[in-house]
Amino acid sequence: MATAEEYGLGPNEFPRGWFIVAESSQLDAGPMAVRFWGRDLALYRGESGKAIMLDAYCGHMGTHITASTSAMIVKNGEQIEGNSIRCPYHGWRYNEFGDVDDIPYHDGPCPKSASIRAYPVVDNMGCIMAWFDPDGREPDYDAPFLKEWDDPQWINWKLDHLGVLDIHSQEILDNMADCRHLGPTHGAPSEYFENEINNEVYVQRQGGPMQLYETYLYTTTWYTGPGILLSKQVWSDTVVFELIANTPVEDGKTQCWHGCLYKGSANPTTAEDAEVALGIQAGALEAFGADFNVWANKRPALTIMQMKTDGPFRTGRKWYSQFFATPEDAATIRAEVNGTHSTVGMASPRQANHNIDEGLPI
Ligand code: FES
Ligand SMILES: [Fe+2]
16 A cells, blocks of 8 residues: 555645545435545435535534434434434534534524535436545536436446455556556457546547457546546447446545446347346456456556556656646646647557547547
8 A cells, every 4th residue: 555645646645526435326225424535424315315425523522423323313214304414412413514503402503613514416327426625625527427327228337346445546547548458457458549638537549359258349438537437348239338436545545336337239228138238247347357456466556667668657647646736736737738648559549440439528
């Protein structure tokens, strides 16, 4: 495990951006105690169905607002009122903005100093996504969304919960520039490869023969900010969107999720399509698992011994550093890295007739 500072990221320990913090279906089951970005957090749905995330600890005496299963107010199902939640210890009520708006045994105004931080949250593609900014700034880009999620010809993912890896997310992000691992690790060497950077979006386009399905694989993969990867993958007559999400838990520990959105054979999809979708997600997880296995066993690459014909790791790391920088420095970094970046010895997507990008939000 190595820290943001050791990778030369900073000044912040944790990146700003949209991150997955839970699967929507988990939150349907009741309030959750979660931990990300080195802090404990309270996640719940208001009666309206709205997902809400607050810092975990009540201003009164420090009780975790969503960690109790035994308090009577919780057992009685009386903790949530509208979009507000009552602390299980003395019943102080927090609204969705993190302010106390009722104390059961006190008349008059509630102390403003009891307020806790509320985070912007969206309920998006079956995922609860939260915006984190170390200084509490509002989002400066939208959480990613695929229109295919709402299309009845597409079978939606149920997430694979991959747990917490003992590596810094920098190592995961390095994959985007890593042209030369696709053959040895995934059995799908690139014949063409290119990266493109546009502010918070980092794209990889590549293709080549894939050993697993004995076919030719075309992929366009993009991060929207530091935590959420989507990848369009096309082979034979199959089209899939893959999701790989990473959220920092501590500085140097990272939680991951995975899923696949599969285009069925008919509209609406058939039972057979649903079976195929499960198989595709399992196959994609197996392929991604090859990276996971490397990450779980490697030492941190605080610096990379760059060959001229490696992918553009340095540019990718620079792009990632914007999320740890002050907003002013982030603007400078964007100006420096925006544009297309080729890998020496690789054809470009245009030379290879890569034409799978139509309709993508990039
Ligand atoms: S500790 Fe939360 S109401 Fe007392
Ligand atoms: Fe990989």
